[in-house]
Amino acid sequence: MPMWSLCAQFCSRVKMCKSINFIGSNKTCQINYAEPGEYYGELVESLGNSFAATSTFPKELAGTCQGHDCKLNEVCMPNGTTYYCFPWTQPFAKRNFTQIFVACPGNQQSILTTWKNPSTGMNYDIENIKNPCTNMNNQHIRSTMIDKWGVLPIDQVKVELFKNGELTVQIYFDGHGSTNSDWFSKDRLRSNSFNDLTQSSITNLFSMDGHPNYGRHLFISKRSGGCNADYGWLVVIDISDATSRYCNFDRLPGKAYPYILYGADHHVARFNYDYEVDLADKMIISISMV
Template structure:
């Protein structure tokens, strides 16, 4: 019985096979799991069971944006017709693209077919999580009821957040489109006070020639996922800003 076949019958999610030594290792967690670390080796082959969606507990991975690959995360989200979770093409997608751990190689933004079929499902909640070195550093949960694939990211739909000052704050931007003129997407901003006094919670930067010094400080490439590392908003032009390496969007869908 082949290694992958043994995996399918053994209720595992992945398998590693060493052809020379005829070793088959069955894994109960996929390589995308936060709890898994791996080392690539030409002597080992890795296989993962293909499903229609990528699951993290009871959440479905809808989008996984990768920092610094010089591809627009926003354009990838809003452009229909492309998705990476179709079983016929999953073998061409690097395994790291369905993992929230940036140590796993990924050369694109993972996009699920569910984004194009948003209105066909009973989407209960949407969760955005920023990760740094595989660790969740910020999160927001939104109601998905009565939303479109772009309208859910809003103050009115916000259920909870790791930033505890949002309920008592005002916003000049809180949307996925954000400040499109300055190419600031998934933008949650408190106030524009002139570049040194701009204040907010998170932003996805995608423009190499930005007007403010706090944007120009990004030198590793775009997109860049900036966030307030405490439980409150931050002055962007300060030493208190952190940068995540992965932004993931998860869906919880009701029957």
């Protein structure tokens, strides 16, 4: 389905949406709360668009959401032969990024297991929790939106690393048609703050599962050539499934698991050399929607 059709399909499932602008140059979907001839203040001005009003959409575009009874502040989400109503939050409506996961190092809880395990889901409004790792007893925070991944119109997934409270790394992935685990891959890489990481970069591992035997997850590895020649951009040294702590960077002295290592100075690094890597004190994963 063309991108503009996905934009129209999403609009057809939201009662507040009356028309759309689709900007082909950057694949942006703009939601309007009015049609031409109605209150113009609810129309978004933009150049180079494909414009369409909901009155022109074929009814079958909404799928199982056709004739839905969701509220004005909700989005209809197809679910098999039926549907459910999802809250239309302000970040969602503005197509901003919504935080769905916060990883807090040193709490002896597996980051990967917490991400994957629905039983640990919370309904907290993560973005409104100030200093989440401190105020939530250093526990990972997981939104139940992760479990609804397959029915959410996800556009991008963003990974952010922080050190001393400052944003240090950003990585953006294409979330279209992804699952809640395969979005973290080189094929889906859109952009990032590293100076030498692209889709054409040579990697030997780029996945959430990473290297389970060593407990290395969310692993972006360039080369594995023995401890002093293990190059990469990012790795979570986790606690859940490691059968070996082979290298020095797998067992940092006095450092409680899990911890997050990344290439300093926005370059690929040798993980075993502490002057080439930094330790993040928080990781946030967020999603944006079309």
